[in-house]
Amino acid sequence: MASKTASRKKKQPVRRSKEKGTAGAEVKKFDVHFFHAWCKQCGLCMAFCPRKIIQADQNGLPVITDADRCTGCRFCEAHCPDFAISVDDRVPRRRKTDE
Numbered sequence: 001m002a003s004k005t006a007s008r009k010k011k012q013p014v015r016r017s018k019e020k021g022t023a024g025a026e027v028k029k030f031d032v033h034f035f036h037a038w039c040k041q042c043g044l045c046m047a048f049c050p051r052k053i054i055q056a057d058q059n060g061l062p063v064i065t066d067a068d069r070c071t072g073c074r075f076c077e078a079h080c081p082d083f084a085i086s087v088d089d090r091v092p093r094r095r096k097t098d099e
């Protein structure tokens with residue numbers, strides 16, 4: 001009987017996330033894609049981005065300045081009137097030539 005109780009109290013293995021940040025939290029990365037052909041350069045995405053990582057290029061079109069700082073909040077995507085933005089989970093590249 002005693003051995004049965006002992007086996008029930010066995011420790012479960014601790015699950016660990018694949019990638020950890022400095023505080024131990026899981027760090028997720030995102031990629032932001034702009035479809036410039038649909039963009040009318042209204043500037044809403046630049047205004048709404050809480051990280052201020054969207055800026056206008058020399059033609060006034062939005063570009064990401066530091067993709068690693070994107071939190072994936074999707075404010076830019078949600079406020080674009082022309083559906084010209086797509087925010088996606090970053091998938092690890094398998095080859096240097098992968099886009």
Ligand code: SF4
Pocket residue numbers: 032048049050051052053054069070071072073074075076077087
């Ligand atoms: S998802 Fe959020 S943090 Fe990332 S670019 Fe868009 S508004 Fe900025």
Ligand code: SF4
Pocket residue numbers: 034038039040041042043044045046062079080081082083084085
């Ligand atoms: S919110 Fe959409 S249409 Fe406006 S500048 Fe950004 S990508 Fe272009």
